[in-house]
Amino acid sequence: MAVQSWVDMLKSSKKTALIHDGKRKIHYLFADGKEMSEEYDLKTDELIIRKWRHKSTLGAQGQWQVEVGEPLAGHIPSLDSEGIKESCSNPTFMRKDTKASFQWRIRNLPYPKDIFSVSVEPSERCIIIKTSNKKYYKKFSIPDIDRNQLPLDSDALSFTHANNTLIISYKKPKEILTLEQELLKELKKMKGTNEGDVDCKTQ
Amino acid sequence: SLKQMAATKVPEVRDITRIERIGAHSHIRGLGLDDALEPRQVSQGMVGQLASRRAAGVILEMIKDGHIAGRAVLIAGQPGTGKTAIAMGIAQSLGPDTPFTALAGSEIFSLEMSKTEALSQAFRKAIGVRIKEETEIIEGEVVEIQIDRPATGTGAKVGKLTLKTTEMETIYDLGNKMIDSLSKEKVQAGDVITIDKATGKISKLGRSFTRARDYDAMGAQTQFVQCPEGELQKRKEVVHTVSLHEIDVINSRTQGFLALFSGDTGEIKSEVREQINAKVCEWREEGKAEIIPGVLFIDEVHMLDIECFSFLNRALESDLSPVLIMATNRGITRIRGTNYQSPHGIPIDLLDRLLIIATSPYNEKETRQILKIRCEEEDVELTEEAQTILTRIALETSLRYAIQLISTAALVCRKRKGTEVHVDDIKKVYALFLDEARSSQYMKEYQDSFLFNETRDLIHWFETCV
Numbered sequence: 001m002a003v004q005s006w007v008d009m010l011k012s013s014k015k016t017a018l019i020h021d022g023k024r025k026i027h028y029l030f031a032d033g034k035e036m037s038e039e040y041d042l043k044t045d046e047l048i049i050r051k052w053r054h055k056s057t058l059g060a061q062g063q064w065q066v067e068v069g070e071p072l073a074g075h076i077p078s079l080d081s082e083g084i085k086e087s088c089s090n091p092t093f094m095r096k097d098t099k100a101s102f103q104w105r106i107r108n109l110p111y112p113k114d115i116f117s118v119s120v121e122p123s124e125r126c127i128i129i130k131t132s133n134k135k136y137y138k139k140f141s142i143p144d145i146d147r148n149q150l151p152l153d154s155d156a157l158s159f160t161h162a163n164n165t166l167i168i169s170y171k172k173p174k175e176i177l178t179l180e181q182e183l184l185k186e187l188k189k190m191k192g193t194n195e196g197d198v199d200c201k202t203q
Numbered sequence: 204s205l206k207q208m209a210a211t212k213v214p215e216v217r218d219i220t221r222i223e224r225i226g227a228h229s230h231i232r233g234l235g236l237d238d239a240l241e242p243r244q245v246s247q248g249m250v251g252q253l254a255s256r257r258a259a260g261v262i263l264e265m266i267k268d269g270h271i272a273g274r275a276v277l278i279a280g281q282p283g284t285g286k287t288a289i290a291m292g293i294a295q296s297l298g299p300d301t302p303f304t305a306l307a308g309s310e311i312f313s314l315e316m317s318k319t320e321a322l323s324q325a326f327r328k329a330i331g332v333r334i335k336e337e338t339e340i341i342e343g344e345v346v347e348i349q350i351d352r353p354a355t356g357t358g359a360k361v362g363k364l365t366l367k368t369t370e371m372e373t374i375y376d377l378g379n380k381m382i383d384s385l386s387k388e389k390v391q392a393g394d395v396i397t398i399d400k401a402t403g404k405i406s407k408l409g410r411s412f413t414r415a416r417d418y419d420a421m422g423a424q425t426q427f428v429q430c431p432e433g434e435l436q437k438r439k440e441v442v443h444t445v446s447l448h449e450i451d452v453i454n455s456r457t458q459g460f461l462a463l464f465s466g467d468t469g470e471i472k473s474e475v476r477e478q479i480n481a482k483v484c485e486w487r488e489e490g491k492a493e494i495i496p497g498v499l500f501i502d503e504v505h506m507l508d509i510e511c512f513s514f515l516n517r518a519l520e521s522d523l524s525p526v527l528i529m530a531t532n533r534g535i536t537r538i539r540g541t542n543y544q545s546p547h548g549i550p551i552d553l554l555d556r557l558l559i560i561a562t563s564p565y566n567e568k569e570t571r572q573i574l575k576i577r578c579e580e581e582d583v584e585l586t587e588e589a590q591t592i593l594t595r596i597a598l599e600t601s602l603r604y605a606i607q608l609i610s611t612a613a614l615v616c617r618k619r620k621g622t623e624v625h626v627d628d629i630k631k632v633y634a635l636f637l638d639e640a641r642s643s644q645y646m647k648e649y650q651d652s653f654l655f656n657e658t659r660d661l662i663h664w665f666e667t668c669v
Contacts, residue, residue: 056336056453057334057335057336057337058334058336058445058449058450058453058454059450059453059454059479059482060453060454083377083378083380083381083403084341084364084375084376084377084378084381084398084400084403085375085376086373086374086375086376087363087373087374087375087376089374090373090374130370131370131371134367134369134370134371134372135371135372136371136372137368137370137371137433137434138371138434139433139434
């Protein structure tokens with residue numbers, strides 16, 4: 001992974017763009033067969049969704065995994081085929097970025113703010129959420145930081161709690177901000193059709 | 204009220220201990236050899252055939268070694284001399300991780316796919332690849348398990364499971380299958396369990412230390428474990444064995460891996476196979492995977508035709524070839540698809556590659572022993588005299604016929620409310636069901652009264668065939 005930098009991988013990937021429904025949609029196909037799909041708001045240029053699809057070791061097509069944005073609606077596997085799934089009363093974790101920071105929202109957490117502690121774990125390259133009442137615990141990494149091999153900084157981290165929702169923010173480092181701006185500039189240069197079908201050569 | 208209580212009574216989860224039915228060779232549990240590969244007279248369901256079993260033991264060692272690919276073995280002998288039993292014995296001794304594929308020679312003739320495709324698939328089903336894959340598991344201590352059955356007794360059950368670690372707690376909704384397996388495993392509050400998300404398999408790790416004081420809820424060998432730490436959901440590397448054929452199917456885009464479950468896999472493109480062979484070799488070189496050559500067993504191999512034999516010749520040359528075991532009861536006969544005669548109906552060039560194991564007819568003592576084992580397998584008790592008479596029948600007609608009489612005689616015995624099968628029961632079924640010789644005799648005697656008076660030709664044709 002470290003051999004090729006993320007910027008190079010992005011450059012060499014096969015990109016397909018399309019503008020639809022007020023969103024700029026981009027599909028990236030990487031040399032190793034991984035796929036990434038992004039959607040940006042046309043007006044604000046904010047990243048609405050970013051998802052990944054990998055093939056399993058044996059070659060089976062995987063499901064789309066959401067990295068940024070709302071979990072995929074529509075495809076809700078039935079309980080009988082899954083066997084077990086988290087009840088909807090549990091906290092739900094999602095990432096929703098702003099221009100200046102990475103941001104996560106965990107809904108359904110009806111506890112006072114002082115129950116929570118959020119910390120950076122530089123050695124494990126992750127952020128840990130703990131609760132003193134032992135109800136919720138989450139360890140997660142920031143894929144963008146990992147892809148660019150940048151260090152984690154505890155000063156960039158902050159969190160608030162309101163309306164049963166815990167909001168965690170991490171200020172984007174300079175490197176990420178520059179990369180995102182440049183990428184967006186490149187994407188805007190791509191000629192995607194305004195509406196309707198586009199020849200999508202992904203398979 | 205009592206009536207209401209009866210109506211809401213919780214139905215017992217049926218415990219399925221024995222899923223396999225009793226088959227012709229279900230009593231075979233191995234080759235019955237000791238550590239020096241010396242055959243024991245009676246062991247693991249095997250009786251007699253000492254020389255052949257010893258030979259099979261040598262081949263077994265070769266397979267277990269895993270270094271030798273593309274060897275082929277032929278087990279030849281008269282009907283009912285234990286050819287399939289030896290093959291089954293090899294399969295049982297190999298253990299669950301070594302692939303064993305069995306098919307009968309006639310199975311490859313189908314309209315769905317060509318003969319060679321069917322053989323290719325059989326070959327690739329017999330090659331295993333041990334590889335690491337990541338799976339998601341849930342590991343935690345059960346806080347509460349709540350299953351609501353609808354009051355009417357029908358309809359879906361609703362279940363909730365609360366699990367915790369030292370740091371967190373989560374409530375899960377349960378599907379019907381998961382509810383059943385949780386009750387089957389008798390999972391209760393205080394147990395530490397893991398659930399494999401992909402397969403739904405539940406493993407009980409033990410009881411949590413915090414529950415060590417609940418004396419009433421534990422057996423003698425209850426194991427206590429710590430409550431897991433960190434997150435409930437974890438990614439874990441597991442090593443498992445898949446066959447080359449399964450990888451082929453997963454990578455056939457048109458079919459998709461779902462085809463594995465429907466059983467409809469169709470033909471697989473040769474490019475896909477080549478790609479996968481290359482990939483597997485790459486994994487092996489990188490140390491990511493290990494190749495486990497298994498066993499392909501083709502029973503009634505004389506049913507194959509010349510095209511299949513030439514395919515086998517070529518397939519055995521590949522370094523990704525399993526050990527091939529074939530069995531036949533034919534002597535010198537015509538090779539299918541040609542007008543040539545050859546021993547066992549197999550072309551000489553293929554015969555030349557084979558190690559041949561011969562089986563010989565069982566003697567009286569061995570026959571008696573086999574019948575005794577079969578009686579145990581089918582849970583039937585015979586009197587001493589009944590055993591003697593059944594052994595005589597086996598020697599004079601055939602072992603298979605005598606084995607058939609065990610279950611039928613047991614049925615007759617049960618109808619007269621007996622517990623042990625007597626000579627009379629055997630006599631009765633012997634009179635009811637004809638063996639092969641008496642059936643032919645009957646045909647000869649009454650041929651004129653059959654519907655189409657062609658029996659004379661038919662019997663003549665039979666005789667020339669045999």
